[in-house]
Amino acid sequence: MxxxxxxxxxxxxxxxxxxxxxxxxxxxxxxxxxxxxxxxxxxxxxxxxxxxxxxxxxxxxxxxxxxxxxxxxxxxxxxxxxxxxxxxxxxxxxxxxxxxxxxxxxxxxxxxxxxxxxxxxxxxxxxxxxxxxxxxxxxxMWMRTNPVIREVQRLVGDGALGELGEVRAELGFVADPDVARLWEPELGASALLDIGIYPLTFAHLLLGQPHTVAAAGALHERGFDVAGGATLVHDGCGDRGVEPVSSLAWTQLAQSDNTASVAGTEGRIEIGRRFHHPTSFTLVRGDDAETIDVPVIGRGYAHEAVEVAACLRAGRTESDLLPLDATVQLQELMDTILEQVGVRTRA
Structure with missing residues (x-):
C-alpha cells in the first residue's frame, strides 16, 4: 500500500x-x-x-x-x-x-x-x-473589489439613504452562439452562474442573505437556464417594521439596460449600465442629484489582484473583500433559484 x-x-x-x-x-x-x-x-x-x-x-x-x-x-x-x-x-x-x-x-x-x-x-x-x-x-468576483461598489456600500452603511427598502439590479446580453461555455451543459452553461451572480451579489452586499426567494426563468431545450428573475426578502426591519426587498433579473438572450439601484427612506443611489464594473454612480436626495466619479484602474480586474496581493503579503489565507463564507452563501442561494427555475441536474 x-x-x-x-x-x-x-x-x-x-x-x-x-x-x-x-x-x-x-x-x-x-x-x-x-x-x-x-x-x-x-x-x-x-x-x-x-x-x-x-x-x-x-x-x-x-x-x-x-x-x-x-x-x-x-x-x-x-x-x-x-x-x-x-x-x-x-x-x-x-x-x-x-x-x-x-x-x-x-x-x-x-x-x-x-x-x-x-x-x-x-x-x-x-x-x-x-x-x-x-x-x-x-x-x-471583481465587482466586490470595485471602488465604486465599495463607496456605495460605505454610504449605505453610513445611513446616507436612511432605512433601506429596495434593491434592484439586472444584467443581460445576447450570448455569442460560438462561445461554448455559455451553451454546453458539460461546461456548466447557466445564465445565472455566468451573469445572474452579479445582481445576486449586489443585493447580498447591501442587504445580506435573504430568508425568502421566489424565482422563475426560461430553460434551453438542453435543460440549462438562459434567463431568469427573482424577488428576495431580506432581514432588517427598521422602525417601520417592514423588511427590504430586492428585485433581480438576468438573461443571455437580450440586451437589457444593465443598471442597478438601492433606495431608502432618505434617497437612492443609481448605477448606470453595466453596473457590475462601474466608474460612477448618482446619489439622489429629493430633487437633488449628484453624480460621483470614483477612480478605477483599467476595467476593474486590477482591484481584485491588489486585494489578493495584500492578503498574500500579509500571510492571510482569506480576504475580507472576497469572503469565502459569503461566496458559499451565494452558491446556496443560486442552488435554490435553479431548483425553482427547473434546473435539476448540472455537469
Missing amino acids: SPTPAAPVPAAPVPADRPLRWGVLATGKIAGSFARDLALLDDHEVVAAGSRDVERARAFVAEHGSADARGYGSYEELAADPEVDVVYVASPHGRHLEDATLCLDAGKAVLCEKALTLDAASGRRLVEHARERGLFLAEA
Missing part, C-alpha cells in the same frame, strides 16, 4: 520587495482581460500560463508575460511551477472544482473565476480543502 503523500506546507508571506508572480490557468478571453489589467500594476507579473494547447499558452505569455514567462501544455505543469505564487483559474466554471483543487494540492494560492463551483456542496468542499491546507483561496 502506497503511503499517503504529505500535504504541501503553506507558502510563507510573499515578500514586499518583489512582484507577485501569477500563473494563469486557461487562456481564453477573461484571462486576457485580467492580464491586461495586471500590466497596469507595478508589482504584479504573469510568469506562467497553462493551456491544453501549448502553442496557445506560449502565445499568451508572449503577449502578457514577463521576459522569461513559461507557457505549458497542461494545467499540471503550471501548478507545479515553483516560481508561481498564485494561480488565476480562468477555465469554465464546470471545471473550477477540479482545476482549483489541482492548484491547491500543488501548494498554490488560488484566485478562481466566478462562479466558484457549480453548486454549494462542491463550493463548500473546495473552501474546506483550502482551509485544511492553510492556503489562500478566493472567488474572483
Whole structure:
C-alpha cells in the first residue's frame, strides 16, 4: 500500500520587495482581460500560463508575460511551477472544482473565476480543502473589489439613504452562439452562474442573505437556464417594521439596460449600465442629484489582484473583500433559484 503523500506546507508571506508572480490557468478571453489589467500594476507579473494547447499558452505569455514567462501544455505543469505564487483559474466554471483543487494540492494560492463551483456542496468542499491546507483561496468576483461598489456600500452603511427598502439590479446580453461555455451543459452553461451572480451579489452586499426567494426563468431545450428573475426578502426591519426587498433579473438572450439601484427612506443611489464594473454612480436626495466619479484602474480586474496581493503579503489565507463564507452563501442561494427555475441536474 502506497503511503499517503504529505500535504504541501503553506507558502510563507510573499515578500514586499518583489512582484507577485501569477500563473494563469486557461487562456481564453477573461484571462486576457485580467492580464491586461495586471500590466497596469507595478508589482504584479504573469510568469506562467497553462493551456491544453501549448502553442496557445506560449502565445499568451508572449503577449502578457514577463521576459522569461513559461507557457505549458497542461494545467499540471503550471501548478507545479515553483516560481508561481498564485494561480488565476480562468477555465469554465464546470471545471473550477477540479482545476482549483489541482492548484491547491500543488501548494498554490488560488484566485478562481466566478462562479466558484457549480453548486454549494462542491463550493463548500473546495473552501474546506483550502482551509485544511492553510492556503489562500478566493472567488474572483471583481465587482466586490470595485471602488465604486465599495463607496456605495460605505454610504449605505453610513445611513446616507436612511432605512433601506429596495434593491434592484439586472444584467443581460445576447450570448455569442460560438462561445461554448455559455451553451454546453458539460461546461456548466447557466445564465445565472455566468451573469445572474452579479445582481445576486449586489443585493447580498447591501442587504445580506435573504430568508425568502421566489424565482422563475426560461430553460434551453438542453435543460440549462438562459434567463431568469427573482424577488428576495431580506432581514432588517427598521422602525417601520417592514423588511427590504430586492428585485433581480438576468438573461443571455437580450440586451437589457444593465443598471442597478438601492433606495431608502432618505434617497437612492443609481448605477448606470453595466453596473457590475462601474466608474460612477448618482446619489439622489429629493430633487437633488449628484453624480460621483470614483477612480478605477483599467476595467476593474486590477482591484481584485491588489486585494489578493495584500492578503498574500500579509500571510492571510482569506480576504475580507472576497469572503469565502459569503461566496458559499451565494452558491446556496443560486442552488435554490435553479431548483425553482427547473434546473435539476448540472455537469
